[in-house]
Amino acid sequence: MAVKTKTVYFCQSCGFESPKWLGKCPACGEWNTFAEEKVTVGKKSAGRDKSQPVILPIKLSEIEPLAEPRIHMPSEELNRVLGGGLVAGSLTLIGGEPGIGKSTLLLQNILSIRNKKILYVSGEESATQLKLRADRLGKVSDNTLILCETHLDNIFTQIENVKPQLLIIDSIQTIATDQVESAAGSVSQVRECAAALLRYAKESGVPVILVGHINKDGAIAGPKVLEHIVDTVLQFEGDRQYLYRILRSIKNRFGSTSEIGIYEMVQKGLREVKNPSEMLLSENRDEEMSGISIGVTIEGVRPFMVEVQALVSSAAYGTPQRSVTGFDQRRLNMLLAVLEKRARFKLGQKDVFLNMAGGLKVIDPAIDLAVVAAIMSSNFDVAISRKTVFIGEVGLSGEIRTVTRIEQRVAEAEKLGFEAAVIPKGNLKGVKDKFSIKLIEVGKIEEMLRYIFE
Numbered sequence: 001m002a003v004k005t006k007t008v009y010f011c012q013s014c015g016f017e018s019p020k021w022l023g024k025c026p027a028c029g030e031w032n033t034f035a036e037e038k039v040t041v042g043k044k045s046a047g048r049d050k051s052q053p054v055i056l057p058i059k060l061s062e063i064e065p066l067a068e069p070r071i072h073m074p075s076e077e078l079n080r081v082l083g084g085g086l087v088a089g090s091l092t093l094i095g096g097e098p099g100i101g102k103s104t105l106l107l108q109n110i111l112s113i114r115n116k117k118i119l120y121v122s123g124e125e126s127a128t129q130l131k132l133r134a135d136r137l138g139k140v141s142d143n144t145l146i147l148c149e150t151h152l153d154n155i156f157t158q159i160e161n162v163k164p165q166l167l168i169i170d171s172i173q174t175i176a177t178d179q180v181e182s183a184a185g186s187v188s189q190v191r192e193c194a195a196a197l198l199r200y201a202k203e204s205g206v207p208v209i210l211v212g213h214i215n216k217d218g219a220i221a222g223p224k225v226l227e228h229i230v231d232t233v234l235q236f237e238g239d240r241q242y243l244y245r246i247l248r249s250i251k252n253r254f255g256s257t258s259e260i261g262i263y264e265m266v267q268k269g270l271r272e273v274k275n276p277s278e279m280l281l282s283e284n285r286d287e288e289m290s291g292i293s294i295g296v297t298i299e300g301v302r303p304f305m306v307e308v309q310a311l312v313s314s315a316a317y318g319t320p321q322r323s324v325t326g327f328d329q330r331r332l333n334m335l336l337a338v339l340e341k342r343a344r345f346k347l348g349q350k351d352v353f354l355n356m357a358g359g360l361k362v363i364d365p366a367i368d369l370a371v372v373a374a375i376m377s378s379n380f381d382v383a384i385s386r387k388t389v390f391i392g393e394v395g396l397s398g399e400i401r402t403v404t405r406i407e408q409r410v411a412e413a414e415k416l417g418f419e420a421a422v423i424p425k426g427n428l429k430g431v432k433d434k435f436s437i438k439l440i441e442v443g444k445i446e447e448m449l450r451y452i453f454e
Helices: 076-082 102-110 127-137 152-162 187-204 225-229 276-280 329-341 365-380 406-415 445-453
Strands: 003-011 034-042 091-096 118-122 144-148 166-170 208-212 232-237 244-252 260-266 269-272 292-299 302-314 322-325 350-356 388-390 420-424 438-442
Touching (some): 034 187, 076 232, 076 260, 091 102, 091 187, 091 225, 102 166, 102 208, 118 127, 118 152, 127 144, 144 152, 152 187, 292 406, 302 365, 302 406, 322 329, 329 350, 329 365, 350 365, 365 388, 365 445, 406 420, 438 445
Parallel strands (some): 091 232, 118 144, 166 208, 292 388, 420 438
Antiparallel strands (some): 003 034, 244 260, 260 269, 292 302, 302 350
């Protein structure tokens, strides 16, 4: 077989291949993402490879459905996001920012598994560093083996010797193979190493967990095919200035993608947060303060309360400021325009600062009503009762639009002891009698403001 080496250029963002360097990728539109790589090509023989076994097609009705065996992880939040546990023979990818806690999450889970032999392959940390982290977590395990290696062939050699029941690669961007003549972390290396680990997982039935880096846009670094070939993609996110982390499922072939897990970073690792509403609400105050309202948002299928904080003041330097933390700035500008046009409130010459307490990023439109209430409370310097919760989306004409899963939201407020809920008119039609909490139905933004400040 004739073998030769050629030079090609790969887009580091999407994996597009080009014979020459390009400034802009024609596939994804990114600039300055092409990197030079050398690939080995061979003369392919025509026809089918005779050494490969013949696989015959079968009828769908003849396939017997089998229950997928799962490994129950020690963290219930992780089990929820995975859909009930780690499926045998699955390939799972966990991505997140540097220092967010990906390795800590995996290490404290595998050190709590006592009945499985686990191989933890680290390409970024030494064995001493991992031992120090394990001591900090306060966990010791004799069935967890540490391998500090970046060469794929050496990793598979140790896999054959150890025969693990769970394999973790931290991270896939540090692993390289001799079959590809490029640096570790390149598009070709990530693709080939991930494909080899996928074949191992499917043939052996051993679940494999990959840790992946993310790029500056927050997406998984490397070729997009990496997310296609894995069975599950988990995103571990959160602001490092805050203690809370959210684990969400982006893709899951064995469960729902609407579940999330919430953790709190403490001195001894990550602690599961059972009640996220208490996490996001401030401690009880003796006196009520203006500019604060409570809304209900839904992340995945879990409703929880969030405290909305607003500050409205006169513009000191002539040009009003609009500063937002945890909320969409354009949506805030839209809500301010609705208040200006429909409710006749002059906010054009005032600074408006908005913050979602707890470092949470909220994109749920049902939080609009709580945002408007907090802004007007700060504007008039009138406190809103902390026993009242606001649920509703605000339209451009000033109407309060209905929201999804209203029953779950109201039930969460009732469970946490709230006394009243401001909701869109007609949103709870036919099921209002099942709640003991006082329900205030409003159809327009003027009605909501009249109820607050009457």
